[in-house]
Amino acid sequence: MNHQQTHQNHAAGRPPVVGMVGAGQLARMTAAAAIGLGIRFRVLAAAPDESAAQVADTMLGDYRSTDDLMTFAAGCDVITFDHEHVPQAQVRALEQAGHVVWPSAAALRFTQDKLEMRSRLTQLGVPCPKFEPADSVADVVAFAGRTGWPVVLKAVAGGYDGRGVWVCEDPAAAAEVLSHGLPLLVEEYVPFERELAILVARSPSGHGVVYPVVQSVQRDGICVEVLAPAPRLSAETAVAAQRLGLELARDLDVIGLLAVELFETRRGGLLVNELAMRPHNTGHWTIEGARTSQFEQHLRAVLNWPLGSPAMAAPAAVMANVLGGTDPDLHGKLNHVMAADTALKVQLYGKPVRPGRKVGHVTALGGDLASLRDRAARAANYLATGSEEPAAEPVTGAGLPS
Amino acid sequence: MNHQQTHQNHAAGRPPVVGMVGAGQLARMTAAAAIGLGIRFRVLAAAPDESAAQVADTMLGDYRSTDDLMTFAAGCDVITFDHEHVPQAQVRALEQAGHVVWPSAAALRFTQDKLEMRSRLTQLGVPCPKFEPADSVADVVAFAGRTGWPVVLKAVAGGYDGRGVWVCEDPAAAAEVLSHGLPLLVEEYVPFERELAILVARSPSGHGVVYPVVQSVQRDGICVEVLAPAPRLSAETAVAAQRLGLELARDLDVIGLLAVELFETRRGGLLVNELAMRPHNTGHWTIEGARTSQFEQHLRAVLNWPLGSPAMAAPAAVMANVLGGTDPDLHGKLNHVMAADTALKVQLYGKPVRPGRKVGHVTALGGDLASLRDRAARAANYLATGSEEPAAEPVTGAGLPS
Numbered sequence: 116m117n118h119q120q121t122h123q124n125h126a127a128g129r130p131p132v133v134g135m136v137g138a139g140q141l142a143r144m145t146a147a148a149a150i151g152l153g154i155r156f157r158v159l160a161a162a163p164d165e166s167a168a169q170v171a172d173t174m175l176g177d178y179r180s181t182d183d184l185m186t187f188a189a190g191c192d193v194i195t196f197d198h199e200h201v202p203q204a205q206v207r208a209l210e211q212a213g214h215v216v217w218p219s220a221a222a223l224r225f226t227q228d229k230l231e232m233r234s235r236l237t238q239l240g241v242p243c244p245k246f247e248p249a250d251s252v253a254d255v256v257a258f259a260g261r262t263g264w265p266v267v268l269k270a271v272a273g274g275y276d277g278r279g280v281w282v283c284e285d286p287a288a289a290a291e292v293l294s295h296g297l298p299l300l301v302e303e304y305v306p307f308e309r310e311l312a313i314l315v316a317r318s319p320s321g322h323g324v325v326y327p328v329v330q331s332v333q334r335d336g337i338c339v340e341v342l343a344p345a346p347r348l349s350a351e352t353a354v355a356a357q358r359l360g361l362e363l364a365r366d367l368d369v370i371g372l373l374a375v376e377l378f379e380t381r382r383g384g385l386l387v388n389e390l391a392m393r394p395h396n397t398g399h400w401t402i403e404g405a406r407t408s409q410f411e412q413h414l415r416a417v418l419n420w421p422l423g424s425p426a427m428a429a430p431a432a433v434m435a436n437v438l439g440g441t442d443p444d445l446h447g448k449l450n451h452v453m454a455a456d457t458a459l460k461v462q463l464y465g466k467p468v469r470p471g472r473k474v475g476h477v478t479a480l481g482g483d484l485a486s487l488r489d490r491a492a493r494a495a496n497y498l499a500t501g502s503e504e505p506a507a508e509p510v511t512g513a514g515l516p517s
Numbered sequence: 518m519n520h521q522q523t524h525q526n527h528a529a530g531r532p533p534v535v536g537m538v539g540a541g542q543l544a545r546m547t548a549a550a551a552i553g554l555g556i557r558f559r560v561l562a563a564a565p566d567e568s569a570a571q572v573a574d575t576m577l578g579d580y581r582s583t584d585d586l587m588t589f590a591a592g593c594d595v596i597t598f599d600h601e602h603v604p605q606a607q608v609r610a611l612e613q614a615g616h617v618v619w620p621s622a623a624a625l626r627f628t629q630d631k632l633e634m635r636s637r638l639t640q641l642g643v644p645c646p647k648f649e650p651a652d653s654v655a656d657v658v659a660f661a662g663r664t665g666w667p668v669v670l671k672a673v674a675g676g677y678d679g680r681g682v683w684v685c686e687d688p689a690a691a692a693e694v695l696s697h698g699l700p701l702l703v704e705e706y707v708p709f710e711r712e713l714a715i716l717v718a719r720s721p722s723g724h725g726v727v728y729p730v731v732q733s734v735q736r737d738g739i740c741v742e743v744l745a746p747a748p749r750l751s752a753e754t755a756v757a758a759q760r761l762g763l764e765l766a767r768d769l770d771v772i773g774l775l776a777v778e779l780f781e782t783r784r785g786g787l788l789v790n791e792l793a794m795r796p797h798n799t800g801h802w803t804i805e806g807a808r809t810s811q812f813e814q815h816l817r818a819v820l821n822w823p824l825g826s827p828a829m830a831a832p833a834a835v836m837a838n839v840l841g842g843t844d845p846d847l848h849g850k851l852n853h854v855m856a857a858d859t860a861l862k863v864q865l866y867g868k869p870v871r872p873g874r875k876v877g878h879v880t881a882l883g884g885d886l887a888s889l890r891d892r893a894a895r896a897a898n899y900l901a902t903g904s905e906e907p908a909a910e911p912v913t914g915a916g917l918p919s
């Protein structure tokens with residue numbers, strides 16, 4: 116949609132204007148949440164057909180351009196982000212010009228530079244995988260001499276071929292990754308039991324809320340499924356994880372959402388894997404599964420409004436991502452899914468289908484986790500492939516009902 | 518937002534385009550539901566600042582103009598309505614031009630002409646208040662001779678001074694209403710126990726679903742509160758009401774939503790008071806309180822998609838309308854409400870505050886009806902008046918917890 120030239124400031128009787136830089140599905144789902152709260156919501160999009168640009172007031176522009184960001188911000192009471200790619204200098208320019216920007220440049224840095232993130236977390240005493248900067252094969256070999264192979268190489272920022280993480284079994288594999296010339300760090304390979312995620316919201320007043328801990332299920336390194344709450348998690352570990360999330364949000368001074376991806380080790384310990392400061396795939400279940408969705412929560416946080424209850428709205432929820440297949444017609448397949456499971460909730464992102472691309476998700480709500488997983492997986496698979504046959508065996512492992 | 522000139526037809530791989538004539542809060546909340554379903558949603562609005570025009574792709578035009586309607590419909594796969602004011606000739610012109618229009622002109626007629634509605638319902642054997650056309654005071658006096666005073670005069674279509682229903686205690690009061698020269702009908706005054714409402718969705722395939730029966734609470738003739746499910750309703754009466762709704766949708770050939778407002782008489786009988794064929798105030802609780810909101814359901818029905826589960830998502834829900842007060846700043850008061858009740862759901866319509874105008878609603882979800890009523894009424898009252906003191910005593914009566 117087209118950019119409206121005139122915008123109102125957030126004064127008495129005027130609705131607040133929130134601008135989100137980026138127009139992917141996270142911004143799209145935030146747009147839906149903004150409608151109910153009477154918030155004017157705008158996105159800075161690269162193209163008019165981007166996911167959120169289809170449904171929100173849109174300015175076309177480049178998130179790397181200070182000029183475009185300044186123009187965008189001029190009409191907004193608060194600026195926030197649906198990705199972490201706006202460079203530090205540009206975020207700081209917005210702040211220096213007096214715009215309200217959440218999360219701040221200082222906080223965002225920890226999602227933009229993994230070495231900064233790891234160093235800061237270590238300084239805070241937060242358990243992480245062992246890590247070191249890796250400038251050469253010699254560095255990697257020396258590191259592996261202490262931790263053993265395989266090791267994990269990570270791009271400090273960005274990556275190549277759509278990836279930023281490589282598990283390397285030997286020096287030759289490490290050499291291949293190093294040959295691309297990116298700044299890298301090397302981390303120990305953690306033989307984790309399963310992956311958990313914490314979602315926290317924090318407002319400028321310092322108030323924080325945390326959602327129930329969830330389990331995320333990966334296939335080929337892609338999140339395919341999220342189970343809320345994480346099954347078979349001890350109350351002790353759940354509370355420790357939630358406390359960790361709240362403390363991290365405070366210590367990194369995050370305003371808005373903070374998603375923390377964790378490894379649960381075989382001994383029940385928790386290690387921080389990744390951070391994000393925006394709505395997160397592991398929080399999509401909150402749209403129907405929690406009293407306050409992560410998208411509403413993010414808006415409330417960046418506007419310094421009181422945060423909403425993170426309580427679950429059903430005993431359990433399972434979200435499954437819809438990964439694009441070869442058939443471009445999602446809506447043709449949606450009919451079948453809706454007829455087969457009338458209580459399933461579907462979110463489509465308005466994105467053209469490409470193999471492996473996240474084009475939507477489904478959420479099943481109820482009590483029995485095995486049946487919720489089955490319902491969500493069937494629907495997601497049918498939307499992806501048009502087939503009743505599962506594309507792959509369900510992922511099994513720790514925490515998952517068999 | 519501005520009208521996009523190019524629109525895609527609903528062919529394989531293209532998202533469907535639904536056009537809603539009218540841009541009030543019903544269209545606004547439908548726009549939010551369309552986002553998740555990947556539906557392109559457009560409204561025909563009279564002004565760019567109307568409630569739904571703020572959040573949906575908008576064409577500015579006059580719903581009474583066949584030209585404007587035709588232009589609007591040209592870009593849409595389905596046309597539907599957020600009010601019943603599009604004249605019959607214009608709806609038929611759309612149909613005759615080959616557009617898909619739901620509900621049809623033939624069905625809509627029963628919401629546009631109360632005499633047609635009453636006649637058809639009587640023909641179908643549906644219990645209604647006794648009625649007759651009223652062309653003169655003599656007609657009214659003759660009718661009252663059989664039913665007793667007071668009687669109810671209703672405008673066959675429209676009304677004056679924002680009203681279309683008048684309770685008349687004597688011939689002089691009837692004469693005053695008749696003096697305005699509107700076509701009228703006279704109905705018996707039903708000393709009902711309480712008001713109930715049924716919400717049904719029906720698709721072109723003939724599939725219908727019905728929501729739990731709700732109780733609506735009026736103050737000064739305005740709906741202030743809806744309780745779902747209707748408390749203290751016998752299973753027998755609930756089933757009879759739901760069957761009545763489904764049968765009416767079928768017999769009137771309604772596609773989309775049908776809301777039926779009912780009187781429950783002191784003997785437990787049901788009489789049909791009013792019909793609407795669109796999302797309805799008595800269904801707002803479904804946004805968070807039902808597995809499928811009425812707005813998603815309406816979209817699914819008019820697109821001939823399988824209908825969603827109407828099951829409740831919580832044991833009970835209470836919705837309270839926010840009626841405008843004298844303070845224009847809703848968002849200033851929203852902070853207080855959000856802090857006081859973090860689990861309350863708020864919907865604001867983006868409409869300027871005017872005394873008595875519906876500018877939003879709140880929904881409380883849980884188990885104990887008395888506490889839900891208290892939470893919803895407090896929040897709605899605070900948003901309206903900025904006062905912790907209730908503006909009026911809670912309505913008491915049949916079905917309501919004291």
